Each structure stands twice: as structure tokens, then as C-alpha cells.
Amino acid sequence: MTSTSYASDQEVSLVQEKLKQLRHHLQQVLFGKEELIDLVIAGLLARGHLLLEGLPGLGKTELVKGVSKALSLETKRIQFTPDLLPGDITGNPVLQEVDGNREFVFQKGPLFSNIVLADEINRASPKTQSALLEAMQERQVTVIGESHTLPHPFFVLATQNPIELEGTYPLPEAQLDRFLFKLHLKKNTAGVLEKIVLNRELGTEPEVPTVMSAEELLDLTNLVRRIYLPEVVANFIARLVDATHQDVKGLPSGAIQFGASPRAALAMASAAKATAVLQNRSNTSFEDVRSIAAAVLRHRIILSYEAKMDQFTVEQVIDSLLEQTPNQDLASPQSLKA
Amino acid sequence: MSEGLKFWEREAKSLTRQINLGWWLDALVLPWLLIGLCTAISILLLRIFHPDLEPTFPALLIGFGALSAGIFALLWSRKRFQTTHQSFVRLESKLGLNNSLTAARLGHCDWPAPIPQESLKKFITWQWWRFITPIFIVAGLLAAAFWMPTRYFHQQSLPPQEPPAWEELAAQIEQLEEDKTVSEDYLEELEERLQELRNQKREDWFKHSSMEATDYLERNHRKELTELEKNMRRMERGINALQNHSNQMSSDTKKRLQQELRETFDQMKSNQMKPNQELMDSLQKMDLQELGDLSEEEINQIRKSLKERAEELRQQQGGKGAEQQTQEWIENQLNQQNTPSGQGGNPGGQQSPDGEGNQPGTGGVQRGPGTSPGVLGPDGKPLSLGDLERLQSRDPKNLTPGDLLNVTEGEHQIDQTTVAPREGGGIQHQGQGGRILWEENLTPNERKVLQEFYQSQP
Known part of the structure; x- marks a missing residue:
């Protein structure tokens, strides 16, 4: 990639107004979650799939609906249940009469949409969850030997509930790795709750105007791709991902059973670029990487049984990793502190 | 920019x-x-x-x-x-x-x-x-x-001071060279020997062998000095006698004197230390039978030279010439003869000035004063014939009655109470064998000894 293909400051500045509107309207849907909303927008700009985890009633579904409305993208919602079959989401060939001949015609499932809201994804059986693998990675589905391309853009916004785990199927690591971010929706503060009570009414959905079209969103994602990623930042991402495979200072040896994959490094780079655009910059930085590191690594780091028994959490591990990985792989002389 | x-x-x-x-x-x-x-x-x-x-x-x-x-x-x-x-x-x-x-x-x-x-x-x-x-x-x-x-x-790094004897010898050599009293050959040889000693390693200067060699050199030099001085004086006196008193001598005496002069001259020639060459030549020229053809003035000159040289040699010996040393030796001998026997006198033999006896000692139990007092520890009290001394045992377990346990100073307890006259024959105390002796008269140690003794008896 030559330097001429990199996005310029002007190009990045031009999209700021749209992004500002999008951010503003989503904040009207979900009060007091500015950081989360920025991450959701960054995930969309990086063309990634998002996994939202939170207790019931925190607005996960509302947020996804708001996104779909603001972006005027076709949205379909799939309520995942244990008896849901792969064909129910990918679509099934149906025997139909076409021009006097009876033949199988592929009946598209709900996956054929720009945004798929996979509600309570962990309630579906592993077989059905696996049906999403190809769709999420290759943006196509294959039914009876025929591959069907999914619409472009294609986002999976999945939600899952961390409680009521009876009758659920934890997502396999391969599935989790395909999500760009795993976002936690935390409980609201009293001030935010008051705002919700004052501005919302039970049973009514917030009005979200369309901010940008699908084409504009695609332009934006292309712009994000062209954001300059300095070598030192790429080196930082590489060292950070590599650190997930090694012992972490302050944690017992072997606390991380499985570290992040190269896909995580790529996801981190894309997400950092998207964050840079959101920050009105044409280059990524260490700060961008640090801001999205937790969301990218949270579902990709598997702690050992011993570490879990010792009450260590993935968040603690990520914090330690960020603390112990310097921006630049460059030592400082002992004669001075720089 | x-x-x-x-x-x-x-x-x-x-x-x-x-x-x-x-x-x-x-x-x-x-x-x-x-x-x-x-x-x-x-x-x-x-x-x-x-x-x-x-x-x-x-x-x-x-x-x-x-x-x-x-x-x-x-x-x-x-x-x-x-x-x-x-x-x-x-x-x-x-x-x-x-x-x-x-x-x-x-x-x-x-x-x-x-x-x-x-x-x-x-x-x-x-x-x-x-x-x-x-x-x-x-x-x-x-x-x-x-x-x-x-x-x-x-x-530490300064060179060690050389033995003082070397310095003295060197000073004497220098003085003799300056005075031209003795032959240069002797002085050169002496200097060479001294230099050999100096050429040793510094750490060997004070070793036994070096000191012994130094001592030998010094003694030999002193002996030569003494001999030469004695010979010179003898020569001077002989020449003087022949020159001034030959008329009063008998022919035998004169011959004997001439013979002595010749022997003295031969001795001077044969010794290591010879007079300087000039004096030797003069003595050589002089006919000792008739004092040659030399004039009286020349003979006086030779005598004067001999006298001066002898005096110089005396000075070299610290002012004690050969005659004086001989006199001292005689006085010592006389003193030793007056010393009582047992103090290293006669039995040790005659002592010469060099400290070595020239007569054999007589030996015997009275030879020498014996060992110094106190060498073998504190002197004990001398015992006279017939005195008895009891040995104190250090092993109280094997004591027998009669052995000395300890020595204490005590006084007899004399009952001072006045006893009135009384009739004899009445029983005042019914004793129980020797119990009273055991209980009242023996010390605990004595009692223990007795008990152990009687227990060990079969």
C-alpha cells in the first residue's frame, strides 16, 4: 500500500459530521453509554460482528434496533432457542414449480439481511451456532452444495445473557473469535435511570432518524481501511497479542490457557483504525489500540481453571497486559527516567 | 519548513x-x-x-x-x-x-x-x-x-645497612692505603675479599656464613696488623741495640741479636701483610750483620720509619698495640691464678688473649660452677641426713591409714574447766566401742578414708 492510498485528514474530517449525528442519535437510544456506543460504531466501521453481553433490560436489543434505523439497513431479528435449526436461519431449499417444472428453490433465511440481531445467541444449539460461522467469516451461506452470498454490508449483532445459564450452550471459541468485539453492558447509574424514566415510556420505541445510507456506510468502512497504521503501532499490537501467550507478571504461571489468535491482531488493527476515524484522525495510535484492546481480547483469552479459582478475571489479565506492554519496544537508560 | x-x-x-x-x-x-x-x-x-x-x-x-x-x-x-x-x-x-x-x-x-x-x-x-x-x-x-x-x-625498599665490620675494614684499608704503611698487594687482596662479601645478595649479608667469613677476615687482618707491628717494633729495637749498644754486647749476644733480626725480617717477608715496598727495600739493603754501609743518618731514618709505621699500625688496632695486648694477657693470667678453684680457673686451662686455652684442663667433679640456680624450677628445701618427709597423696580413694591427707594449723582444745577431786571407779559414760572416736575426733575426710579402707579389706 502506497502512501497515496492512505486517507487524508480532509477525508476524515468530512465524515465527522455524519459520525457525530450517528453517535448523538444512538446516545438518545441508550443513555449514559457513550463509550459503549463509540465501540459499537467503531465495530461497524471496522466491518466487525459484535457480541453484546448484559443483563436483561439494559437495552441491548434497543441499541441494535437503533443502529439499524440510523443506518437505514435491512435488519432481521432471530430469537435463538434450543430447538432452532441451522436451516431456520440460513434458509432452506423448497420444492417449487418454476416454469412448469418442479425444482428446489432456495428460500433465504433471516441471515440474508444487512444487520442480523441474534438475540440470546447462547440459547441455540451448537449446530445452529455453527451455522453462523461461515456467514460471519465468509459472508455467505452454503446449503446443499450451493453457496449464497449474503448482502453487503453484513453485520451480526448478537446478545447473550450472563445469567440463567441453564439450558444454554456457551459459544465455542471458534465462534467467539469471529466476533470483533465483545461488549459488556453494565448497569445504569441512578442519574441515567432518572433520565430514562423521564424520556421513555414503556412499550414505545425511541425515534431514530436515518443518518446515513448503506452506501455511505460502505464508503466509511472503505475510508477506515485506508487509515494509516504506523509500524510502531503495528509492532505494539503484535507484542500485545503475543503477550497473551506468555506468563503475565502478577498472575500465576499458566494463568492464560489460550491466548489471542492472529485474527485478534487483525481485528485490533481494524478497530484501532475505526477509532482513529471516530477521533477525527487519519492515523492510528497507541491510544486507539489501548482503548479497544479489552473489547477485542475479552472473549479471546481463555483463563486456566487455576486462575479462575484464584478469582482472576479476563479484565484483570488485560489490564495487566496493557500495563506491562510498553508502547515502544525500547529500553530506557537507568541514568534517567523518560 | x-x-x-x-x-x-x-x-x-x-x-x-x-x-x-x-x-x-x-x-x-x-x-x-x-x-x-x-x-x-x-x-x-x-x-x-x-x-x-x-x-x-x-x-x-x-x-x-x-x-x-x-x-x-x-x-x-x-x-x-x-x-x-x-x-x-x-x-x-x-x-x-x-x-x-x-x-x-x-x-x-x-x-x-x-x-x-x-x-x-x-x-x-x-x-x-x-x-x-x-x-x-x-x-x-x-x-x-x-x-x-x-x-x-x-x-622497606631501602637497602639494608651493611655489617659494621665491613665498614670498619673498609675504613682501615682506606687509612692504610693513605698512609702507605703496608704493601699494596695485601690491601688489594683484602679489598677484593671484602668486595666478594659485599657482592653477595643483600638478604645474605647477615647470614651465618657471611658473618663467619667477615669475622675470619677481620680476625686475620687484626692478627696480621699485630704481627707486623710486633715485628716492626722488634726490628727497630734490634737495630737500635746493634747501632748504639753493640760495643757493650758480647759476641754471642750480638750474634743472637743478629739472628733474631734476620728471623724477624724473614717473618715479615713471609707474612701476608708486609711493610710498604720502600721500607722493605731499605731493610733488604741493610746488612744486618754490620748494619751495612748505611750511614747513621740513614739507619736512624729506617728506625724512625719503622717506629712510625708501627705506631700507625697500633692506631689501626684502636690504640692497643701488640705489646699492650700482651701486657693485658699477662695481667689476666695473674688474676686468674688468684681466683679460687671451681670458678673456671685452673681446671679450665690457661687462657690466652684470644680466649682459647693452650693447656689441657684437669676435669673432675669440681670443674666449673655447675648449673645456674633456678634453671630446673624453684629450689626445694635442702634435706639433711635422716630427715623424713611425708608424701602427700593426690588420690584420696586409695589412701590408707597413716597417709597424709592435708596439713592444717590448729591448736589443741584443752578443757579449761576446773575439775574437783572425785572418787575413781565410777562409770561416767558408757561408750559404744570406738564410736566416740569416729564421731568426735575424726574429720569427715578421715572418716571417709577409714570407711573405704575397712570396706576394701576382705
């Missing part, structure tokens, strides 16, 4: 210099300490072995050491030196500039606006103690090397 570019480049270069200086200082510490230590030791050794060294030399040594340490540190730390690009990254990381300096350097965005210098001043904090401490340590070492007293080492 934009203002931002100028500002950030200047700051990055400044940071690069500071960090590279830090690396250099880090690398300098160890060689600085080692070279400083070596330099201090070198200076100390130089002060010990070359105390008269120019003061510029240690200064040059210090300079060379500092330069070497600096160059070594530079070569060592160079691989860690930071580039300006890395300084840009450092700056943008620390100042939270979102990698804008790196991006701007590659032309992807504009240079950020300059920031206040105050923010940059806090960027680097020098750990002064890390390099000040080694400097002070080395300065202390060098100061110690300069100020540490080395007098002790200098004293």
Missing part, C-alpha cells in the same frame, strides 16, 4: 542526545570504576616504587584512564543509541500525541503545534546519583592513592 516541524525535530534531537548520553553514562559506570581502581592502584604503586616521579605522570595516567573508560563506554553503548525517529515515538507516547509525530514525519498529516517547554522539561528526570556515585568513588580512590602514606614501603 513549518514551525511545528522545526520545534519537534529540535525536541526529538535534544531527547535523542539526552537518552544517548544516558546510555553512555550507564555503560561508563563499570569501566569507570574498574579503570579508576586500576589507575588508583597504579598511582599508589608508582608512588611506592618511583617516589621521585614527575607529578604530570599521574595526571596523564588519570587522563588516559578517563579517556579509555569513555571510549569503551561509547563503543559499548553505541548499539543502544536511540534514533531521532524513536525519539519522536517516545515524545508522542509520553505526551499523548496519538502518534501524530510519526504520521507527520511520514507526511500523513500535519505536524502538531508546538507545546510549552514546561511540559517537555518534566519529560526526563535524571537519576543523578547513578553516575555521581561512581565519580565520587573513583575520586575517593584516586585521592587515597595520592594521599596514602608510603613511608613504610620506602623504608
